Amino acid sequence: MTHRMTYCAHCGVHYAYQASGHGCLHPLNDSKYCPNCMAVIKVALDKVPKKVEKRWIPSTEYTKDQLLKLMDESDAKLDWLHEERQKGSIIAMPRLRRIGIPLIDTKTGEYQKTRYGTVNDKLYHISWWDSKPDEYEILTEVYWDLINDKMLENY
Ligand SMILES: [Zn+2]
Secondary structure, eight states: OEEEEEEOTTTOOEEEEEEESTTTTOTTOOSSSOHHHHHHHHHHHTTSOOOEEEEEEEOOSSOHHHHHHHHHHHHHHHHHHHHHHHHTSSOOOOOOOOOOOOOBOTTTOOBOEEEEEEETTEEEEEEEETTEEEEEEEEEEEEEETTTTEEETTO
């Protein structure tokens, strides 16, 4: 759980923004606006219908082996960036990785394997059980047009 003290972009009060951990998804927890201003913003925005949202959909573009290989190649590029950053030869953001929370089979104690990775600028999530290596699920994150109920290409 990470908290950061910051100043509200509207009213200027000093407040604690919770960047991670239980409670960080609270609708009034925001990195830019204090909870009081967020309450006003939320009431105003509740009147505006959403038009687009990010959504995870099943993907059949790659097999499990293909996707894991491509994710490894993508990670290798990030390893190189990380090493150069550590040496001080380039200025780059620290390496961040999205972490999936695996399911646990309480009968066998087996942990589900999950992995996020970006391939060709698209974010994928893959999950599988080592005891059933040929059964897996691949999802990709897309932008969804809520008015026409369809995926937006190249959004
Ligand atoms: Zn404020």
